[in-house]
Amino acid sequence: MPEAFDALMARIRACRLCEAHLPLGPRPVLQASKEARLLIVSQAPGRKVHETGIPFNDPSGDRLRDWLGIDKPTFYDANRIAIVPMGFCFPGTGGSGDLPPRPECAPTWHRPLMPHLQQVRLTLAIGSYAQAGLLAGRRGRTLTDTVQAWREHLDRGVLPLPHPSPRNRLWLARNPWFEVELLSELKRRVKEALA
Numbered sequence: 001m002p003e004a005f006d007a008l009m010a011r012i013r014a015c016r017l018c019e020a021h022l023p024l025g026p027r028p029v030l031q032a033s034k035e036a037r038l039l040i041v042s043q044a045p046g047r048k049v050h051e052t053g054i055p056f057n058d059p060s061g062d063r064l065r066d067w068l069g070i071d072k073p074t075f076y077d078a079n080r081i082a083i084v085p086m087g088f089c090f091p092g093t094g095g096s097g098d099l100p101p102r103p104e105c106a107p108t109w110h111r112p113l114m115p116h117l118q119q120v121r122l123t124l125a126i127g128s129y130a131q132a133g134l135l136a137g138r139r140g141r142t143l144t145d146t147v148q149a150w151r152e153h154l155d156r157g158v159l160p161l162p163h164p165s166p167r168n169r170l171w172l173a174r175n176p177w178f179e180v181e182l183l184s185e186l187k188r189r190v191k192e193a194l195a
Contacts (some may be wrong), residue, residue, distance in 0.1 A: 003030045005034055009032065012028055012030065012088065015088065015108075018089070018104050019043045022089050022090065022102070023092040024047070027053060027089055029053055029088055030055065030083055030084050031055050031078045031083040032084060032117065033079045033082065034119065036078065036120060036122070037087075037120050037194050038081045038118055038123075038124070038193045039081075039117060039122070039124070040081065040082065040126060041123060041126065041130040042127060042163070043085055043087065043098075043100070044087035044088070044091050044098065044100075044101040044102070044105075045066055045085065045088060045090045045096055045131075046060070050090035055083040056075070060166070061164075062166045063164035064164040067164060068186065068190045069184055069190060069191065070194075074194070075124075080194055084110070085116075086101040086105065086106045086133050088105055097165075101129055114156075120157075121192070122159060122192040123159070124158075125160045125161065126163055128143045128146075134158055135153065138152075139160070147160050147182070152183075154166055159189065159191050160176070
């Protein structure tokens with residue numbers, strides 16, 4: 001029998017599993033409700049999100065909301081949108097940006113949490129870590145290959161996206177098809193999922 005949703009969320013928010021590896025300490029950041037229709041799976045919170053405890057409360061979130069065609073009140077309505085990263089805590093900073101999500105997090109918490117999200121109509125796999133976790137052997141050799149094959153993943157209800165980080169400006173410039181082909185379809189699918 002699955003654990004009660006509220007009890008599970010309380011355990012996730014109290015998690016200290018990888019505390020010894022987190023430079024700023026644990027602060028699990030996620031948003032979920034059993035009524036959510038859209039699931040956003042990303043990598044892990046950045047430093048600003050760690051400080052505020054609000055998912056995507058940074059320039060990446062501004063760009064993501066623009067891509068989705070939704071405002072902040074809609075985005076932060078847990079009854080409509082679940083935000084469940086591969087790592088719930090800020091992993092620290094490395095030489096070229098934030099470190100990868102801690103490997104303990106998703107295997108520990110996704111399995112008991114995902115069965116509670118039965119109303120989800122569309123899942124967004126944002127960035128290579130989320131795509132590795134959700135698409136496994138069905139993903140392409142590179143993030144670009146995976147995102148370009150977005151139509152192939154929609155039959156399973158998953159839409160792969162690049163990370164909306166300002167660091168990805170170069171990727172967006174090199175891949176103009178993303179804005180031309182995918183963004184209008186993304187907005188349409190999000191609107192359908194939330195209707």
